[in-house]
Every structure is written in structure tokens, then in C-alpha cells.
Amino acid sequence: MGDFLKDLNAEQKKAAQHFDGPCMVIAGPGSGKTRVLTYRIAYLISKGISPFNILALTFTNKAAKEMRKRIENLSGENNSYNLWMGTFHSVFARILRIESEKLNYPSDFTIYDTEDSKNLIKNIVKEKGLDKDIYKTSVLKNRISSLKNNFITPDDYLNHIELIEADNIAKRNEFSNVYTTYAQRCKQSSAMDFDDLLLNTYKLLNEHPESLHKYQNKFTYILIDEYQDTNHIQYLIIKKLAALNENICVVGDDAQSIYSFRGANIQNILDFKTDYPDYVEYKLEQNYRSSGNIVDAANSLIKNNKKQFDKTVWTRNNKGNLIVVCKAQSDNHESRLIANTVLSILKSKKSNYKDFAILYRTNAQSRSIEDAFRRTGIPYKIYGGLSFYQRREVKDVLSYFRLSINQSDEEALRRVINYPARGIGSTTLQKISIQAVKKEVSMWEIISNIENEELNIHSRTRNKLKEFKQMIDYFTNQSNIKSAYNLAEEIVKNSGIYHQLKQDKTPEGVNRFENIQELINGIKYFCENNTEEKKLKDFMHEIALMTDQDNEKDIDYNKVTLMTIHASKGLEFPYVFVIGMEENLFPSMMSIESSSDLEEERRLFYVAITRAENRLFLSYAVNRFRWGQYIQCEPSRFLAELDKNCLEKQEPIDMHKKQPYNSVYRYIKKSHSNQNPSTHSTKPNNNQTKKLESYNSGSKVQHSHFGKGFIIRVEGSGSSKKAIVQFEKVGQKHLLLKFCNLKIIDN
DNA sequence: ACCTCAAACATTTTT
């Protein structure tokens, strides 16, 4: 017991063995921060602390999942399941579902995503007859979000003169009205947006002492990863929860704070020191991840920031290769160079696609890389952008699910009431909406009582509304009886979506149809992989806060990773390319006026650099295609800030020099879009089918949940291929190979 | 109520 700590260095060990009382771990990039957190939890468990009493808040659900697995291995016990571990949002959503009635919500409240919130704001602005150019949806959304993250409710807003003045100057005199209405409408829809999950948790702890005591006594040990990226409301929640035992451990790095636009506040680190004056501080400064040149370059960059804590990151690793800075003629040229570099490294060194990451400032930059990779046959996966659950057709189906579970969900209602078209148009919807506002009830209530409403709606339309209500009511009834899979299938068929999509033979339509099938298969997998029967609401709870990163598929294992720098936080790769190193792009145009914004961009670049283990490539283009035309670009100021001794300037070798690259690009792009109009990383490809072929009956396999077993037989083909597996501990299971993490141990 | 086409708009980062 406890000797697993031998894997740690002296500093790490000290931090991991911290037992009681508050502590702060300041940890540079690659210093084994997550490792310390993991070992500390395992250590606590080994000292007899029950996993039930440990709360660990991580930045992504994926990080939580991996940590849980490692803790299980370390402590050798199978009780890590009882740890409360996940993102702030997912952990608090779980608490809120348990305590929902205290806050007057049903436990099956909907979680509105950004799109839902924006649609709601758009509707409110329209209803109130406000100028949509002044009351811009995205601006309002951000403003409301930042208010909530600072625990300023619509009522509190009226007490902040400076806020009101700021809105008056921006000619948004009605902002308070919009904010109030937004909050009311969310409540009326039994919905919480992302920020409400935090806000309402704080309200719960603040206004309900019995709940506060319950969770204070439950979570006797609290650990928080990436503390530098917590915001004010998260700080308030943590402070409340930790007040009784003060066994709070935060881990972070001020130099990697990159989420201030989301309300993250370095002040939280400073406040920690005053809130818990007897805290113990640990510093992890040795970098185990990156080569010497990379560490040196990162240090030389971050030196340019005025505001930062005293810390020296160093490494014993070899100097390694110099960092390559590469100039390209255009964004497409840049992408081709990167594709060629990836291929040449693969040829000369022992490496895999998964060892490469392409990092960029904005999501839009992925497109030209994608084109170059598709052309050269480099397999890749994209994180961020539109997640699977946000794709239009998927969200349409999910909206039926949502409405069936929570009939008040107005955004879901608006989405599906006339999809597929059933003769309930915008005029009717408008009338219902106005009536709902007038009577201060939900739109669903108006529809439920449509025959008694004095509305100028044609009787034929009234009947359509009645039919629609009957259908949803039926689904709602079934949702308590049927399993998630059975009901999901029934909803897709009965609602007419199945029929509608099947008729569409265009490539896009076929793709949409496949996505719905993938969704249904996912639900099936969800049902089959749980011991107790799962209802549709369980599935919806599970996916509400999931990102693409959280349910990475086995198929995507060996691919080059494309992601924004923000999304790359906490990850590492042997080969890293940071692209678009240009003024106005990185640093972003929006940030160059304010020094604090600029410092955040610099920290962002610091994060990007320190993702690299062996080699780092930085590139910029002289011309970039933006807003429909080529724009001349200057190299980023950050390049000049890097220590020259770490850099190697490389003149580009263009493999297509003899051809004008524009025309080559256009030609390729056209021919490609004809063949393959829309590729999503989850779409099956040859690579995957090959992989699925390798599952045979008799193979010994390992599953992440069920442990070891062997394949009894294999059924189906292509992407619906499944294996019937006899597991040692949990018996027989039917697993869809496309989805499950089934590793072959022995063939 | 629904479909079609042209004008307008867009690019910061995310749970």
C-alpha cells in the first residue's frame, strides 16, 4: 500500500502525499500535474478515505474518465466508480437533478446548449420589436453569460449602475428587460443553460442549508484541476463546499490560463491564498514532456508577459531538434507543406499518424488542412467545431426526445412542431407564442388547450395541433415504459423523420440518414452496455454535456489530430504544428488593442508550444484567403519573441512549384466535392472496415467496462457488425463493434 | 403554408 508513489519524483511525491488541509499545486506544462492529482486520489483511498467522499473536478469529461481508470489500476480496487469526478458542469448537473425540486425544477430539466440559448434570445428580441442590429444575439448571449458567471441575476443587474450605464451607452436600454425575460422563459421551459448549472448550484447551496450540509459532509476531500481556468461562480461554489473541512487541493498554472473570455479569473488563485492562509504550496517545475529547445522557446515567449507568478520551468531532456519556422505563400500552400512534412517524417522515423497534431487559433482554419490531408490520404480527426449531437438532423431527432421527456421545452417544440412539415407554419406558431406570453404559460400549455383558446387559427390547423399533441403525449407515456432504444426507434419512425430522410437520395440526404442511424445505434449500445434498463431520459442526461472528445471512437485511434489550441489543453503529442502564425489571426484581431487580451493570446501560444514533445513546427502564410479574398499577412509578433537560438528558419520546398498553386487547388477541390460531399470523422471508411474485419469468433478481448472475455460469434457486416461476447465477470453481451472499445488480446 | 432564389453576412476561443 502506498509504494506506488515510487513512480513520482520528490516534489510530486510531496504534493501527492499531502493529506489534510488546503493546498495549491503550481505546475508548469509537462510537469506531471495530472499524475500528481491521480496519485493523490489513489493515496487518499489507500489511507482509507472512501471514494464516496472525494470530489474531483476536471476540465473535460475525458480527463475524468482516464483518471478514474488510472486510479483503479493504482489502488487495485474496483471502487473508483464511486468517486465524484467530472467537469464542473456535469458534476453539478448531477447534483441539480437530485435536488431539483428544491429549486422548483423537474429532475428531468432540459439543458439548453448555445444554439438553443441563441434561438431563444433571437425570439425575445423579435417579440419585443427591438432592433436586431443593436441587440445582436451573440453579444446578448455573451453578456448574459458573463453576468451569470459573476452571480448577477436579472434583479441584481438593476443594482449595478455601471452595468446599466454601459448598456445605455451601447444603446441597449432594454437589455435588462431581455435578460429578465430570458431567465423567465428558461424557467418556464424547465430548462437550464450551461451557466445556470453553476448559478443554480450556488443558489442551492446558498439558500438551502440542509443541502449545503449534505454536500459539505459528503465531499470531505475536494480536488480541482486547471484551477487557473475557473470563474467567479465556480470559485463561490467551491468555497461553500469546502468551508466545513477545508480539505481542498487546487492544481493549476497561471501561465496556461486561456479562458478569461469565459469568465476565468486568475484572481481565484490569489483569493485562494487569502481564503486559506495556512495553505501549503507545492511547485512542480521540471518538465518531462518536451525537448530542451521547446522548453527554452516557451520560457523566452512567456517572459514577455508582465503579469505572472514566479516560476522557472526547466528540463533534463535533450535539446533535441530546433523549432522549424516556415513561411508559406498562402494558406493552401501552408497546408500542403504540412501534409508533405507529415508524410516525410512518417517515412523516415518510426512514428504513427496519432503522433501528430495540427493546432490553430480558429476553427475555420481546419478547412484547408483537411483538403490537403484528404488529397494526400492522411487520415485525420477534428475535435471541436460542430459536434455530432449538434448536427442539424441529429438535433432535430434529439428535440423530439427532449420534448417527450420535458414537454415545456420550448426550443425543442419550436424545432419539431413543423418538422417534418405537417402544416403548422410560422404564423400559427407566432399566434401561439403571443398567447403564451400574454397568459404567462408555456407554449405547450396553449397547444394542449387549443380548442378553448380564442385564437384566429383555422380549425384544420387546430386539428393538426391536436394530432401533434397526441403524438408527443404518447411518446411521453411510453418514455416511462419502453427502453431508450425501443422508444427512440419508435419516435424516429412515428414522427415521420425516418420516412422523410429515407426519401432524400441526394448525397447530403443519405449522409443525414446515416447520422440518424448512427444515433440510434449509439442508443442501442448505451442500452446494451448497462445492467439495469435504461430509459430515454437516461441517455439524454448522459449526452447533454458530452463533447466529441469525450466519446472518441476506437476507429479514430491512429489519426492525425486537428484542433484549436484551446481544445489542446492538457494534451501532448510528439509532433506539433502550430499554423497561421500571423498578425490579426494569432494574436487575434480582437485582442491586439488591450494588453491583457494580448497577454492571454501569448499564454495561448505558450500552451500551443508546450504541447510538443519532440518537434515543433510553426508556420505562417503571406497571403490568406479570408472573407472571400486574399489578404496580405504579416508574420506574428510572437515569432519574434522566441529565442533565436531555438529556431531554424526553413525556406519552403514546394513540391508543386511549377504549377500555379491556385489553379491546382481549385481543380482538386471541385473534383473532390463531387466525389465526397461531406466527410465526417465518424463516418466509416476503409480504414475502419479493415479494423472491423479483424474481430473473429474465438478471439480473446478486453472491454473498458466489462473486462476480459472472448467472442462467441460475429453477426452483421459493415458498420452494423456486432460481436456476441462472453465476459468472465458479467456474462454475455451483444456489442456493436463500431462503438465499443473492444481490444483484441489474443487471436 | 411552403418553396426558391438572391442578398447579406461572416471569423475568436467553449462547457
Next chain:
DNA sequence: TGTTTGAGGT
């Protein structure tokens, strides 16, 4: 450039 929105026709 690609997507979304709204006006106008059916």
C-alpha cells in the same frame, strides 16, 4: 467563399 436569412412567388 459558403452559409444563412428574408423577400416574393405559387
